[in-house]
Amino acid sequence: xxxxxxxxxxxxxxxxxxxxxxxxxxxxxxxxxxxxxxxxxxxxxxxxxxxxxxxxxxxxxxxxxxxxxxxxxxxxxxxxxxxxxxxxxxxxxxxxxxxxxxxxxxxxxxxxxxxxxxxxxxxxxxxxxxxxxxxxxxxxxxxxxxxxxxxxxxxxxxxxxxxxxxxxxxxxxxxxxxxxxxxxxxxxxxxxxxxxxxxxxxxxxxxxxxxxxxxxxxxxxxxxx
Amino acid sequence: xxxxxxxxxxxxxxxxxxxxxxxxxxxxxxxxxxxxxxxxxxxxxxxxxxxxxxxxxxxxxxxxxxxxxxxxxxxxxxxxxxxxxxxxxxxxxxxxxxxxxxxxxxxxxxxxxxxxxxxxxxxxxxxxxxxxxxxxxxxxxxxxxxxxxxxxxxxxxxxxxxxxxxxxxxxxxxxxxxxxxxxxxxxxxxxxxxxxxxxxxxxxxxxxxxxxxxxxxxxxxxxxx
Numbered sequence: 050x051x052x053x054x055x056x057x058x059x060x061x062x063x064x065x066x067x068x069x070x071x072x073x074x075x076x077x078x079x080x081x082x083x084x085x086x087x088x089x090x091x092x093x094x095x096x097x098x099x100x101x102x103x104x105x106x107x108x109x110x111x112x113x114x115x116x117x118x119x120x121x122x123x124x125x126x127x128x129x130x131x132x133x134x135x136x137x138x139x140x141x142x143x144x145x146x147x148x149x150x151x152x153x154x155x156x157x158x159x160x161x162x163x164x165x166x167x168x169x170x171x172x173x174x175x176x177x178x179x180x181x182x183x184x185x186x187x188x189x190x191x192x193x194x195x196x197x198x199x200x201x202x203x204x205x206x207x208x209x210x211x212x213x214x215x216x217x218x219x220x221x222x223x224x225x226x227x228x229x230x231x232x233x234x235x236x237x238x239x240x241x242x243x244x245x246x247x248x249x250x251x252x253x254x255x256x257x258x259x260x261x262x263x264x265x266x267x268x269x270x271x272x273x274x
Numbered sequence: 275x276x277x278x279x280x281x282x283x284x285x286x287x288x289x290x291x292x293x294x295x296x297x298x299x300x301x302x303x304x305x306x307x308x309x310x311x312x313x314x315x316x317x318x319x320x321x322x323x324x325x326x327x328x329x330x331x332x333x334x335x336x337x338x339x340x341x342x343x344x345x346x347x348x349x350x351x352x353x354x355x356x357x358x359x360x361x362x363x364x365x366x367x368x369x370x371x372x373x374x375x376x377x378x379x380x381x382x383x384x385x386x387x388x389x390x391x392x393x394x395x396x397x398x399x400x401x402x403x404x405x406x407x408x409x410x411x412x413x414x415x416x417x418x419x420x421x422x423x424x425x426x427x428x429x430x431x432x433x434x435x436x437x438x439x440x441x442x443x444x445x446x447x448x449x450x451x452x453x454x455x456x457x458x459x460x461x462x463x464x465x466x467x468x469x470x471x472x473x474x475x476x477x478x479x480x481x482x483x484x485x486x487x488x489x490x491x492x493x494x495x496x497x498x499x
Contacts, residue, residue, distance in 0.1 A: 052283060052337065052339060052402055053280060053281070053282055054280075054281040054282075054283075054337050054374075054402075054404070055278060055279075055280055055281075056278070056279040056280075056281055056373045056375070057278055057279075057372075057373070058277060058279075059372050059373065075410060075412070075413035076413055077413055077416075078413070092372060094348045096348040096349050096360075096362055097348035097349070097362045097363050097364050098362045098364055098365065099349060099360070099361050099362035099365060100361040100362055100365040100366075101362055101364055101365035103365070103420070104365065104419070104420060104421060105416075105419045105420035105421075106416050106419040106420075107364075108377060110335065110373075110375055110377065112277065112279050114277060123319045123321040123322035124321050124322070124324060135321075135324070136324050136325035137321055137322045137323045137324035137325055137326055138322050139322050139323055139326055139406040139407070139408075140323065140324060140325040140326035140328070140329065140408055141325075141407075141408065142407055142408065142410065146405060147282075147284050147317060147405070148281045148282070148284065148335075148404050148405050149279075150281070150335055150375075150404060150405045152333060152335065152377070152407060154413065154414060154416065177277055177279075179279070179373050179375060180371060180372070180373050180375045181364040182364070182366075182367055182377060183364075183365055183366065183367065183421070184416060184419050184421070185300060185367065185421050186416060186417055186418070186419045186420075186421045187300070187302075187421060188300035188301055188302055188303070188379065189379060189414065189415075189416075189419075190414075190415045190416055190417045190419065191302075191330075191331050191379065191409060191411060191414075191415055192411055192415045192417050193411070194329070194330045194331040194409050194411045194414075194415065195328070195329060195330035195331075195411075196329060196330075196408070196409070196410050196411045196412060
């Protein structure tokens with residue numbers, strides 16, 4: 050009865066995040082965050098995309114390739130619950146699951162050379178994409194679904210103090226996205242040390258910041274180029 | 275760069291459909307259709323479900339196990355477009371895809387012996403389940419997403435003439451579901467022969483019917499038991 054399924058990536062997504070720290074905790078949280086889905090040559094066919102631009106949103110089914118583990122744990126500690134409360138893995142969207150498959154909803158912005166431009170991403174650069182499906186609002190949208198702790202902190206945001214001399218180092222078209230990622234509070238929920246310096250890598254920059262209460266202050270930026 | 279992923283089912287779902295004909299074309303279309311997700315022993319752990327009942331809906335990621343093909347076609351012909359218009363496979367939810375992975379949203383009705391009771395299913399009996407995730411309305415629900423042809427016929431339903439002597443053969447708790455499946459019009463869209471007799475297998479019964487214009491008439495039922 051047990052049936053193994055062998056999956057090959059069809060594409061890789063390119064995003065501004067080379068590290069996990071700072072990636073929004075769900076797709077759509079930072080609409081300005083863009084990604085480019087580059088199909089493997091075998092799948093880069095204009096026919097395979099015929100009609101896709103009539104949809105505004107897409108599902109990406111992807112491989113949590115940086116979260117593979119030999120063993121799985123039946124419980125996980127979601128960062129949004131402070132990192133010390135355990136819930137069942139099937140009651141979570143944790144990347145550490147029996148099958149490391151992820152699900153994200155992104156906005157389709159266009160097609161470029163038979164590849165896809167998307168936004169609202171929450172994926173690491175170079176994540177393997179296993180499947181792409183159109184979002185069907187009549188089948189996929191349940192605005193009144195009950196979402197448990199997922200709803201917590203939904204409207205929580207930090208205030209950002211990003212001095213102009215640092216912000217000017219970031220290309221203009223990326224500035225809104227980086228501010229929104231910082232406002233989403235990349236810290237683990239259980240950390241609250243106003244003197245601690247965090248570093249978020251984004252689009253070739255290392256952004257150093259501190260957080261005091263509800264205020265995030267960028268204190269330096271290094272270019273990684 | 276190419277990374278193969280080997281996936282093992284974590285569970286199998288049991289539903290009333292042993293054949294594809296008659297299965298609703300998306301999850302949620304027939305809320306009365308129930309399913310039972312039976313975990314493989316390795317994954318049947320109460321801890322893995324901790325907190326899951328605080329969510330009303332779940333995502334099922336599954337193997338389109340009856341739609342495996344050696345080759346994939348970049349275009350498919352969705353039944354809803356009359357079966358003769360080709361669209362790109364990534365602009366469709368067709369089971370015939372490079373990686374035969376499906377996505378359904380179901381309602382969580384409860385837990386029974388560490389297995390899950392769900393409804394609104396659109397899956398064949400014994401479909402292998404690869405992952406189960408909570409539905410997060412803030413990240414997953416886009417009621418205003420543009421859905422292209424997926425919206426077509428959304429409110430289309432047949433009127434059902436199900437003579438009482440036949441309906442009485444179906445267990446009472448299954449009657450609403452079978453009527454709703456028939457009302458969803460299981461025929462391929464391009465067929466319109468009022469004399470043609472169709473047969474839908476459902477929950478151990480073979481239900482024979484004809485369709486004239488907007489009227490579906492059940493003309494006989496066989497028990498397959």
